[in-house]
Amino acid sequence: MITTSIKRRTLLGAGLAGASMLAMPSVLRAQDKSLKVGVYGGYFKTSFDKNIFPEFTKATGIAVESIAEPTGEAWLVQLEQAARAGQAPADVSMMSQVAMLKGQSTELWTPIDMSKIKNSSNLLDRFINKYPDGRVAGIGAVSWYITLVTNTDVYKEAPTSWAAFWDPANADKLGLLALVSNSFLLEVTAKTFFGGTNALDTEEGILKVFDKLAEVKPNVRLWYRDEAQFEQSLKSGEIPMGQYYHDVTGLAAADGNPVRSTFPKEGGIQDSGCWALSRASQKSEEAHIFIDYMCQPSIQATLSRKVGTSPTVKREVTDLTDKEFAAVSSDIEPIVPRYDLYQSKSDWLNQKWTELIVG
Amino acid sequence: MRREPPQKLGDYAPLLFPAAMLTIFFVVPFGTMIAVSFFQRLQGGFYTPAFVFDNYARFLSAFFGGVLGFSLFLAITVAICCVVLALPFTYMLTRMGRKVQVVWLVALLSILSLSEVIIGFAWSTLFSRTAGITNILVALGIMSEAKALTPSFGAVLTGMVYQAFPYTVLVLFPALVRLDPTLTEAARTLGASPLKAFFTVVVPALRNTITATLIMVFIFALGSYLLPQLLGRPQHWTLSVLITDQAIYQSNMPFAAAMAVFLVLVTLGLVALTVIAGRKGEAA
Numbered sequence: 001m002i003t004t005s006i007k008r009r010t011l012l013g014a015g016l017a018g019a020s021m022l023a024m025p026s027v028l029r030a031q032d033k034s035l036k037v038g039v040y041g042g043y044f045k046t047s048f049d050k051n052i053f054p055e056f057t058k059a060t061g062i063a064v065e066s067i068a069e070p071t072g073e074a075w076l077v078q079l080e081q082a083a084r085a086g087q088a089p090a091d092v093s094m095m096s097q098v099a100m101l102k103g104q105s106t107e108l109w110t111p112i113d114m115s116k117i118k119n120s121s122n123l124l125d126r127f128i129n130k131y132p133d134g135r136v137a138g139i140g141a142v143s144w145y146i147t148l149v150t151n152t153d154v155y156k157e158a159p160t161s162w163a164a165f166w167d168p169a170n171a172d173k174l175g176l177l178a179l180v181s182n183s184f185l186l187e188v189t190a191k192t193f194f195g196g197t198n199a200l201d202t203e204e205g206i207l208k209v210f211d212k213l214a215e216v217k218p219n220v221r222l223w224y225r226d227e228a229q230f231e232q233s234l235k236s237g238e239i240p241m242g243q244y245y246h247d248v249t250g251l252a253a254a255d256g257n258p259v260r261s262t263f264p265k266e267g268g269i270q271d272s273g274c275w276a277l278s279r280a281s282q283k284s285e286e287a288h289i290f291i292d293y294m295c296q297p298s299i300q301a302t303l304s305r306k307v308g309t310s311p312t313v314k315r316e317v318t319d320l321t322d323k324e325f326a327a328v329s330s331d332i333e334p335i336v337p338r339y340d341l342y343q344s345k346s347d348w349l350n351q352k353w354t355e356l357i358v359g
Numbered sequence: 360m361r362r363e364p365p366q367k368l369g370d371y372a373p374l375l376f377p378a379a380m381l382t383i384f385f386v387v388p389f390g391t392m393i394a395v396s397f398f399q400r401l402q403g404g405f406y407t408p409a410f411v412f413d414n415y416a417r418f419l420s421a422f423f424g425g426v427l428g429f430s431l432f433l434a435i436t437v438a439i440c441c442v443v444l445a446l447p448f449t450y451m452l453t454r455m456g457r458k459v460q461v462v463w464l465v466a467l468l469s470i471l472s473l474s475e476v477i478i479g480f481a482w483s484t485l486f487s488r489t490a491g492i493t494n495i496l497v498a499l500g501i502m503s504e505a506k507a508l509t510p511s512f513g514a515v516l517t518g519m520v521y522q523a524f525p526y527t528v529l530v531l532f533p534a535l536v537r538l539d540p541t542l543t544e545a546a547r548t549l550g551a552s553p554l555k556a557f558f559t560v561v562v563p564a565l566r567n568t569i570t571a572t573l574i575m576v577f578i579f580a581l582g583s584y585l586l587p588q589l590l591g592r593p594q595h596w597t598l599s600v601l602i603t604d605q606a607i608y609q610s611n612m613p614f615a616a617a618m619a620v621f622l623v624l625v626t627l628g629l630v631a632l633t634v635i636a637g638r639k640g641e642a643a
Contacts, residue, residue, distance in 0.1 A: 073610040080405065102610075106405075178593075179608050203414065221591055222510065229483070236489045347402050350609055354601065355422055358593040 034063040035286040038075065038090035040273075041068030044142075045306065051306040056293055060287050069230055073099055080108055083280040083283055091281040092290055094141045094273040098130045103276065104137055105343075109275040111135035117297035122313040126336055129274050138274030139291050140312035142303060145246035145268040145329065146177075146184065147195040152258040154240035162192045162264045164241065167275060170219045175230040175242030178223035180353035181346070183243065184269045184337045189213045191266045191335050200338050203215040206349070223357055234259055243269075247308035263330040270334035272312065304328045389623075396616035406613050416472035423598075423618070427625065428622075430581060430597040437519045438573045445527035446569065450561060452507040452528070453535045467525040475522065479589035482518045483509050486590070487539070514590040519583055523576050530575060534568040535561075570637050574630050581626060598622055 014258030031042045036170050037053070045068050053064040067090045069075040076099040082089050095103065103109050114120055114136055120128070127140025148159055154173075165174060189209045190199040199205045224230040231248065233239035235257045246268060249261035275294065277287045293299065300311040301318040310329040311318055318325075341349060365371055371562070399409035417423075452463055485491050486509035496502040508514055542564065546556040584599035598618060606615035 074607070077405065077610060100406075105401075178588075179604065181608065221507075225588060229480070229589060232480075236487070238487050238489050327402075346609060347400070347611065350604075350611075351417075352605070354604070358426065358596055358601075359422065 024288060033061060033286055034065060035092065035290055036065045036067055036088070036090045036284050037078055037290065038067045038069040038093035040094060041070060044094075045046055047307040051302060052294075052299070056290065057265060060289055060293065064290075067093075069093060073102070075099070076102060076108075078108060079103070079278055083108055086280055088278040088280040088282075090278065091131060091283040092275050092277055092287045095138065095276045096273055096338070097129070098269070098342045100138050100274050100276060101339060101343040104131055108276075109137040110279050110281065110287075111137065112139060112277065112291065113288060117292045117295060119292050119297075119313075122297055122300075122317050123295060124312060124314060127272060127274075127312040129276075138276035140296065141273045141275045141294060142307070142309040143270055143272035143312055144309050145263075145270055145334065146243050147246045147249070147261045147268040148264050149242055149244040149249050149259060149261050151234055151237045151240035152260050154237050157263045158260055158263055159241070160262070162188050162266050163218060164264075165216050167219075168243060172219065172221045173239065173241050174216070174220045175222040175224055175233060175239040176216075176220055177242075177243060178225045178357070180349050181342045184271070184335070185213060185216075185243075186210070186341075186349075187265070187335050187337050188243075188269065192264075197335065197338050200341060203345075203348075206341075206345075207352075210352055210356060215356065247328060251308065263332050265332065266344075267332045267334045268330060270310070270336055391520075392616045393620055395608045395612050396620050398613040398616075399611075400611055400613045405610065409605045414613045415621070416593075417614060418621055422526055425603060426596070426598050427622070429595070431601070431625070432588075433515070433519070433578040433595075433597060434583075436516060437523055438576040440516065441523050441527040441576045442531075442569060442573055445524060445572075446562070446565075447533055447557070449528050449531040449535050450557065453532070453538075467528055470525045473510070475583070475585045476589075478518060478522055479586050482514065482521070482586075483589055486514050486517075505616075509590050510592045510595070512591065512595055515587050515595050516587040516640075518590045519580055522583075523579055524588065526579060527572055527576055531565075531568065534565055538564060552576045567637070570633060574633060578626060581622070 037048075039048050049066055053066060057063055069090070070319060073096075075093065076095065078089060079093065082104070096143050100109070111131065117139065120139065123140060127136040127143070128136060128216075131137050148162060148164065150159060164170060165176075176185065180186065186200060186206065186209050187197045189212050190197045190205075193212050194205070194209060199209060222230060222233065222242075227245070227248070230239065230242060231243060231252065234242065234244065234249075235252060237258070244261070245262045246263075249259055252259050253261070256310055275291050277284065277291075295313065297311075297313050297317040298319070300313045301320050301324075304311055304318075304320055304327075305324060308328055311320070315325060315329075315331075369604075395406070396414055397412070398406045399411050400406050400414065407571050442456060452460055455463075482553075486507065488505050488507040491505065491508065493502055493505040493508065497505050538561065542560050543556045546560045547553070551559065581597075582599055584603055587595050587597050587602055599622075602615050602618045605611045605618065
């Protein structure tokens with residue numbers, strides 16, 4: 001379970017991306033109505049194929065052909081180029097928030113007709129992705145948390161705040177994500193020391209946050225792109241603290257490893273993926289039925305139980321128990337990444353970030 | 360076998376196939392990359408065909424100069440370490456019996472079958488505090504406390520030398536096997552010690568081979584992007600790491616292409632310098 005879940009978000013160079021793109025789509029079941037759905041290859045696709053898609057076909061009569069898509073932006077580039085040629089390698093795809101914004105700039109996403117999404121009233125507002133003019137570009141598919149993780153042998157007491165990263169006592173003990181656009185450490189710093197992510201509204205504000213973040217550098221042993229590298233070191237206590245995915249850490253702890261995931265008092269980082277419909281798709285009708293189906297509280301609860309994702313609908317409407325909810329989420333207000341920055345200022349942020357950690 | 364220079368156009372025919380392969384798989388992709396390096400990056404989107412120098416302009420900064428300098432320094436160090444280790448090793452190997460040679464060569468070839476990922480993870484475990492080699496030293500009473508040897512420059516260098524060593528041996532092996540043993544014997548009869556014979560006879564006789572090997576390992580090491588990430592700190596990341604970041608994570612193909620073109624040009628320049636210096640040395 002651990003090894004397959006790693007595949008979900010890791011990109012070990014273009015090789016893996018290429019490999020998952022080449023992965024054969026599941027055999028299309030012979031039925032009149034069908035829909036091609038792109039989901040992240042590996043753990044996500046396996047879980048969806050097993051727990052979600054067969055039930056959907058049973059309920060609606062629409063056959064699903066699931067397509068393994070790479071994370072990162074390779075899939076966005078493919079969808080865009082295919083759409084220019086009038087092709088849709090998948091009708092509906094699970095897309096990251098930054099990819100949603102980039103797709104909006106070329107009108108890649110067919111606006112969703114909200115009158116056909118009866119279950120949309122259940123959704124949390126932040127999971128409805130809109131064009132600047134208010135048309136709906138995508139609907140929240142799954143969300144997950146990045147939290148403060150520690151090795152329980154080394155840290156008997158769980159830390160309570162992200163500020164632990166800045167504690168001089170933790171010199172050379174942290175494992176953090178290596179990219180500005182996937183670590184969301186600017187948001188964490190802004191929320192912890194500057195009162196909220198609004199501190200990132202101006203370039204001066206961002207530079208102040210960068211200065212504060214620079215103080216973390218001496219504490220960082222590993223800046224990781226590859227999840228397996230950090231997970232192994234966390235379990236062994238080699239690198240006893242850092243940021244990591246809440247779901248995978250929970251699975252590792254359940255397997256008896258001395259690790260824990262903590263929601264700091266400033267909140268965990270909540271990242272998410274949207275369902276979006278390619279403008280080249282001819283299956284708008286089926287796509288709306290699919291997206292509506294996925295917004296049902298019972299389906300979101302199933303995803304939480306079987307896939308380990310956090311629900312995109314309000315907690316009250318699901319039948320998740322306290323324990324089940326705590327396994328995937330928290331009532332503490334999350335830190336929601338400033339995706340807009342990674343579109344409007346991406347090159348500048350990337351340059352400053354690289355200079356910060358490499359320099 | 361008699362060799363004649365080609366007389367007719369038809370004599371060049373056997374060259375057509377390799378030439379076509381080289382064009383399709385090297386010239387065309389490289390040309391595409393050069394073209395893309397001049398394209399206009401659209402922040403928050405993709406890129407559009409254009410002819411701009413922005414991507415090169417962004418690269419020309421002290422920061423990227425430093426990263427390029429470190430990448431070259433690392434590759435040169437790896438090349439020198441590999442040749443210094445591999446030359447005496449291969450020389451001794453060629454003096455050994457056939458069976459021993461086969462065992463060694465098979466062992467070295469098997470290293471080549473390991474992927475960079477496996478090599479990186481293996482070394483990061485060996486260099487770790489919790490499970491690494493320092494624990495053995497502690498058990499032997501040589502060290503008082505186990506400590507982590509990674510991430511560090513030494514760890515990166517070790518991993519990369521380990522990876523490039525088999526190539527070095529395989530390139531040196533044929534030349535050393537063909538080396539006339541009577542040369543060293545003559546030196547020995549004239550009173551040179553084995554060590555002196557090695558440095559005054561074997562090494563000069565193989566000068567061209569050694570230069571070629573250094574260049575090969577240098578280029579091989581320059582492309583490494585995984586080991587510096589797995590075993591090093593961010594200041595040990597090579598230009599290849601940053602190229603990957605731009606291409607895959609930032610989808611900034613024009614800038615990634617510009618950096619790659621720059622890296623290729625600098626590499627070609629260095630190789631040309633080495634070859635020219637080698638020719639001058641020979642003429643003198």
